[in-house]
Amino acid sequence: MEDEQxxxxxxxxxxxxxxxxxxxxxxxxxxxxxxxxxxxxxxVTCTVWLAAYxxxxxxxxxxxxxxxxxxxxxxxxxxxxxxxxxxETLLIIDSLGIQMTxxxxxxxxxxxxxxxxxxxxxxxxEAIYMxxxxxxxxxxxxxxxxxxxxQVVPLFQSAxxxxxxxxxxxRSCQDILAHQRATSTSP
Amino acid sequence: MVLKAFxxxxxxxxxxGLLVGRWVPxxxxxxxxxxxxxxxxxxxxxxxxxxxxxxxxxxxxVLGTWCHRxxxxxxxxxxxxxxxxxxxxxxxxFQLCRERGSKSWSCKATHWQGPTSxxxxxxxxxxxxxxxxxxxxxxxxxPPAVLPDRxxxxxxxxxxxxxxxxxxxxxxxxLFQSDRxxxxxxxxxxxxxxxxxxxILVELAKWAAGPVCLLLACLLSLVSAASACRVFKxxxxxxxxxxLSTCEQLRHRLEQLTLIFSTRKAKNPAQLMRKANMLVSxxxxxxxxxxxxxxxxxxxxxxxxxxxxxxxxxxxxxxLQHLLQWLMGAPAGLKMNRALDQVLGRFFLYHIHLWISxxxxxxxxxxxxxxxxxxxxxxxxxxALSILSDIIALLTFHIYCFYVYGxxxxxxxxxxxxxxxxxxxxxxxxxxxxxxxxxxxDLDQLFIGTLLFTILVFLLPxxxxxxxxxxxxxxxxVTVQGLIHLLVDLxxxxxxxxxxxxxxxxxxxxxxxxxxxxxxxxxxPLRLLMQVSIACILPCSSKGLREPG
Numbered sequence: 231m232e233d234e235q236x237x238x239x240x241x242x243x244x245x246x247x248x249x250x251x252x253x254x255x256x257x258x259x260x261x262x263x264x265x266x267x268x269x270x271x272x273x274v275t276c277t278v279w280l281a282a283y284x285x286x287x288x289x290x291x292x293x294x295x296x297x298x299x300x301x302x303x304x305x306x307x308x309x310x311x312x313x314x315x316x317x318e319t320l321l322i323i324d325s326l327g328i329q330m331t332x333x334x335x336x337x338x339x340x341x342x343x344x345x346x347x348x349x350x351x352x353x354x355x356e357a358i359y360m361x362x363x364x365x366x367x368x369x370x371x372x373x374x375x376x377x378x379x380x381q382v383v384p385l386f387q388s389a390x391x392x393x394x395x396x397x398x399x400x401r402s403c404q405d406i407l408a409h410q411r412a413t414s415t416s417p
Numbered sequence: 418m419v420l421k422a423f424x425x426x427x428x429x430x431x432x433x434g435l436l437v438g439r440w441v442p443x444x445x446x447x448x449x450x451x452x453x454x455x456x457x458x459x460x461x462x463x464x465x466x467x468x469x470x471x472x473x474x475x476x477x478x479v480l481g482t483w484c485h486r487x488x489x490x491x492x493x494x495x496x497x498x499x500x501x502x503x504x505x506x507x508x509x510x511f512q513l514c515r516e517r518g519s520k521s522w523s524c525k526a527t528h529w530q531g532p533t534s535x536x537x538x539x540x541x542x543x544x545x546x547x548x549x550x551x552x553x554x555x556x557x558x559x560p561p562a563v564l565p566d567r568x569x570x571x572x573x574x575x576x577x578x579x580x581x582x583x584x585x586x587x588x589x590x591x592l593f594q595s596d597r598x599x600x601x602x603x604x605x606x607x608x609x610x611x612x613x614x615x616x617i618l619v620e621l622a623k624w625a626a627g628p629v630c631l632l633l634a635c636l637l638s639l640v641s642a643a644s645a646c647r648v649f650k651x652x653x654x655x656x657x658x659x660x661l662s663t664c665e666q667l668r669h670r671l672e673q674l675t676l677i678f679s680t681r682k683a684k685n686p687a688q689l690m691r692k693a694n695m696l697v698s699x700x701x702x703x704x705x706x707x708x709x710x711x712x713x714x715x716x717x718x719x720x721x722x723x724x725x726x727x728x729x730x731x732x733x734x735x736x737l738q739h740l741l742q743w744l745m746g747a748p749a750g751l752k753m754n755r756a757l758d759q760v761l762g763r764f765f766l767y768h769i770h771l772w773i774s775x776x777x778x779x780x781x782x783x784x785x786x787x788x789x790x791x792x793x794x795x796x797x798x799x800x801a802l803s804i805l806s807d808i809i810a811l812l813t814f815h816i817y818c819f820y821v822y823g824x825x826x827x828x829x830x831x832x833x834x835x836x837x838x839x840x841x842x843x844x845x846x847x848x849x850x851x852x853x854x855x856x857x858x859d860l861d862q863l864f865i866g867t868l869l870f871t872i873l874v875f876l877l878p879x880x881x882x883x884x885x886x887x888x889x890x891x892x893x894x895v896t897v898q899g900l901i902h903l904l905v906d907l908x909x910x911x912x913x914x915x916x917x918x919x920x921x922x923x924x925x926x927x928x929x930x931x932x933x934x935x936x937x938x939x940x941x942p943l944r945l946l947m948q949v950s951i952a953c954i955l956p957c958s959s960k961g962l963r964e965p966g
Binding site: 252253254255256258321323324325326327329331341342343345346347410413414 | 445929
């Protein structure tokens with residue numbers, strides 16, 4: 231079953247949280263970030279080209295204009311491929327693991343998979359980032375110390391949703407983790 | 418725990434039969450390795466599995482049945498399949514079924530309680546995970562075999578969940594030897610069932626590698642023994658060897674070749690990768706060196722180079738003379754001390770004159786030397802570049818001498834100045850206590866000290882300027898040599914084999930796995946596709962999410 235809800239991120243932008251429940255043991259959350267707007271794109275392009283035209287009137291070299299066009303194109307391609315994240319997906323599979331995927335605007339996807347044996351817990355942490363914000367993170371077990379934590383992996387880093395969205399995701403994750411702990415064979 | 422069944426994608430279109438694989442109880446997962454087709458004799462199947470278990474130490478058993486039909490199986494087949502469950506008893510017993518030409522799968526796992534009704538046995542939820550056998554086999558995500566006397570199923574608790582799956586597939590090579598078209602008693606279907614995949618070149622290379630390695634290892638040990646003999650450790654020779662970068666590079670190459678051709682096998686994939694990288698870089702080096710050699714000989718560049726070398730050296734000497742004349746005048750408008758200026762200037766000019774005579778003396782032999790140097794490019798481009806760097810060092814030896822003279826003079830002057838400055842203030846350096854103490858000097862000591870201090874201070878600009886000029890020249894030479902050494906280091910240490918693997922066979926450099934949920938219908942089991950995800954070289958890769966927040 232699928233449902234979609236609308237939330238906002240810490241800057242006030244609109245986020246859409248899509249939740250898909252494939253089975254009682256498999257859940258997927260997809261958080262879509264605000265798209266790149268025509269206004270910001272136009273603003274950046276105009277600034278770059280005005281600056282280039284200003285340089286051109288000083289130097290009378292037409293290479294500056296072609297260079298400005300190249301820079302704008304390459305910069306846009308680089309931004310879409312390496313920086314701008316379209317949506318972030320969290321897939322939790324009971325007794326298998328947790329997978330996080332970031333899809334960039336150019337279609338590139340980067341995935342990280344953490345096995346369930348390494349996951350200690352999923353928690354909401356507070357952070358001070360010019361104001362207090364909340365973020366969801368996965369705590370990984372320390373192989374050496376049974377009660378220690380070796381790493382903290384933050385989730386939804388580019389979407390940065392607010393607490394109400396995080397609580398939704400947190401509740402569902404905890405359901406599955408609780409079920410997994412209850413039926414787990416290892417101590 | 419949810420039951421998981423790892424099913425190879427190559428068997429998804431195979432005919433009905435028995436599922437053969439390994440059950441991992443800690444992860445509640447069944448790894449299916451192959452499908453045994455009808456008709457078969459159960460005794461022979463059990464014999465084959467026992468053979469495989471002995472050969473590979475993996476606990477391979479019959480896990481269940483696989484049914485690939487046009488419609489739902491009829492009642493008689495259902496009883497037949499249950500009968501099979503009684504012959505090959507395994508808990509839990511899997512029954513996978515797929516309708517031909519459609520995407521709907523069904524999977525049941527039953528705990529067989531004996532010849533009682535189904536109602537007494539439990540049916541659990543099963544998750545189907547498809548995996549590509551070939552990629553899993555070739556990617557090295559399984560832990561390396563540590564002990565040779567490990568029992569089957571031992572220490573899998575320490576190997577993580579998915580690593581156990583990979584380990585199972587990688588160690589079951591014995592099962593993949595016979596395929597569907599063999600005339601044996603048992604017909605199997607797996608990723609090799611279209612014919613065993615192997616490359617003739619690779620097999621030939623493996624077969625020939627043994628004797629070749631032995632021969633080359635003997636040769637190399639002879640060479641290293643010869644180079645380690647006592648003659649080369651005597652003082653003048655050892656000093657020269659340590660200064661020349663060519664000898665350094667040759668020694669490095671010898672070590673690398675010894676490692677590559679050693680008869681010991683690599684212990685783990687990392688060592689194998691390192692050996693392969695070294696081999697590829699040595700081969701590339703030699704290839705580039707031969708290309709350079711052919712280019713030099715085709716255009717007879719060596720003769721031209723030899724002819725051009727003397728005029729270039731003359732030109733450099735002339736420029737240096739002009740520079741010294743400029744320093745001896747009023748350089749940059751500064752006023753120099755005439756007497757000291759003349760002394761230093763003439764001293765250095767005489768040196769340049771000596772150097773030019775030396776170069777002119779050597780001129781008949783230059784071509785021969787250069788020809789032999791060009792021949793050394795056979796050993797590799799790095800050796801040729803090191804020799805070039807050494808030649809530059811030898812040709813600019815006079816600049817090095819000037820730098821040393823200027824530096825020593827300047828150093829002496831600075832020490833003298835600092836000590837006399839302390840005297841001027843009435844202090845002294847206490848060598849015992851390593852600190853500055855006050856001291857009462859006599860009047861004549863103070864007088865002479867102040868005089869000397871004044872002299873040194875007024876002579877400072879001259880010495881400082883000479884020092885500055887020659888240090889800059891020396892810096893220029895060192896920069897050029899440094900760039901050449903950088904290029905040599907780059908060729909030495911670039912991991913070309915790994916880069917090539919990343920471009921051509923990315924699954925060999927696997928960094929992890931990723932899962933994709935396939936089309937899901939309610940009432941059917943959940944199906945996932947497990948893919949091997951490749952290591953990304955770019956910095957903004959999937960590792961970005963793993964960094965601690």
